[in-house]
Amino acid sequence: YDKSKMQALMLIISDPRPAWPKADFSTGLNDLLYGCFIRDEAERPTAEYLLDHPWVAPPTSELTGESERGSGGGGAGNLPF
Numbered sequence: 001y002d003k004s005k006m007q008a009l010m011l012i013i014s015d016p017r018p019a020w021p022k023a024d025f026s027t028g029l030n031d032l033l034y035g036c037f038i039r040d041e042a043e044r045p046t047a048e049y050l051l052d053h054p055w056v057a058p059p060t061s062e063l064t065g066e067s068e069r070g071s072g073g074g075g076a077g078n079l080p081f
Contacts, residue, residue, distance in 0.1 A: 016040070028055040 003011065012018075017037040025033070032055045038044040050056065 032056060
């Protein structure tokens with residue numbers, strides 16, 4: 001990290017979300033983290049919504065199409081932001 005301690009503190013309170021090395025993660029994980037790191041709770045997806053994200057949600061049964069967790073779905077797809 002190339003920031004001084006004071007610069008880092010200022011970024012924490014002024015940036016809408018923290019930066020992360022997107023190139024190191026899959027598209028699905030980047031999508032999930034993008035949603036988790038939104039600071040404004042009015043804009044951030046709910047925990048329930050994020051738990052249905054395909055990167056976190058359990059696989060669906062090929063026979064019934066239902067989640068193994070029993071939520072009746074296979075995930076929320078890409079987050080809407």
